[in-house]
Amino acid sequence: MSALRMAAVSAAFGRDLGEDVAIVERLVKEARNEDVRLLALPEACLGGYLLSLDGDAADAGPPPLAVDGPEIRRLAALAGDMVVIAGYCEDGGDARYNSVVCVSGDGVLGNHRKVHQPLGENASYASGDGFHAFDTPVGRIGMMICYDKAFPEAARALALDGAQIGVCVSAWPGSRTNAAPDLERDRWKRRFDLFDRARALENQIVWLSANQAGTFGSLRFVGSAKVVDPGGEIVSATGVGPGMAVAEIDVPRALETARRSMGHLRDRRPEAYGTANGTANGTAGLAG
Template identity: 60%
Template structure:
């Protein structure tokens, strides 16, 4: 049975009440379009870091989003807004002692009935380790729109994460992002920025090489020193872009018969079945430290 998938390109900052209003508006727009799933960006509750890569210390309190508990009132409020949707969004998660919690950059999939799945960002770009602990795994889970996998932003640059989800049976992977434009040698035309092009290329490659449906959300506009590239999209298992917001704010919405599309893509070329793991393993001739130094 076809499902309708929506991905948001939108700006989320520190004002939580404004975040909730934006979520409510996007849920209404997606629901009016018949969506079954809506992907909001990374850091949709409280915004992302204000800088990366040496522009000040992003771990200072005034630069950090509020850390929330997965069972706390913030996500309960989002769940109450979700209506009939599967809603995916990014948060700064607090885990551990109340007095000194560990922070994670986390993606959460939920419905009005509660949390379906959680992913803590594994791969950290410049400076993010100052603000967040890293996750250590990728796993898929069942959802009303099929078996679902979650990723966050820089995770998409590493093919192993998406491949792990695909091998765990993920049919749809949602990657939520706060992906900025290039900090150096950037383009005044955001659509032509090299980091915008990179963002889109990763999305299409991950969908194609795993023959899965890919849903990519992203922050839009600016926050602190960061200018985000938008470019939310829904991509089919052949790497074809089914819907795209461009660099502006908006929703990318596409209706997909997921089992049929996956079966069609895998009829002539089955990238998962035809793998040869025995040929990929290092046999000791290349030491790990040599790979690091290369």
């Protein structure tokens, strides 16, 4: 596979689904003009995120959408020959899930329900129950949502399942206490960036991080969309404002180069870690 042109977006989205779709259409067009083949949009970009993280009963939340419904079919039609990843509120029948879907013009390629829920998010969403990579026209991808990336086991599970590219979509806000007037100096922004770099480096995979920008309800988002290489270096970033971080990486070659001397997946010693890390990953994916 030749070098892959990819992009991660920092942008603001709200409750108006029609307006959100129009923003997505504009961003897809912009990415296509940049010859992007893989585009990551933020968490909850179809219908907006929650107004707060306090479990506010007055917040009805974003509209629930079916993964096989007209809105996701519209997203796939917009994607065409690109691979597009976008967050939405999934109608799971008896429950709603904070989900992210991966589509191309051929339809849905993958779907992930957020597993880890911060603060009061569980008042609005049920939790997903796993992490799985899947094949796409641009390589094998693993997806997660926001707080999921704070848990090393989540990204490691995707890497052990063969993910070459990790994509984390977020609605990551600035600090709730002692907030910095300048988001660039905000401690939650620093954590956001640190998690992105660490998850890429420890698993030696390419990492795309998309995030909401601006404000919504009581939340002020840190933006900071980025592309990170398998060495943990930020290749392209938007900063705290809206924008599109674009980079071109030969993914298989980048992974091979990063893992040539020290292969973090290959050199694991699961038998030494005990049951504290669980046994499910103990014998899987030893070759990296």
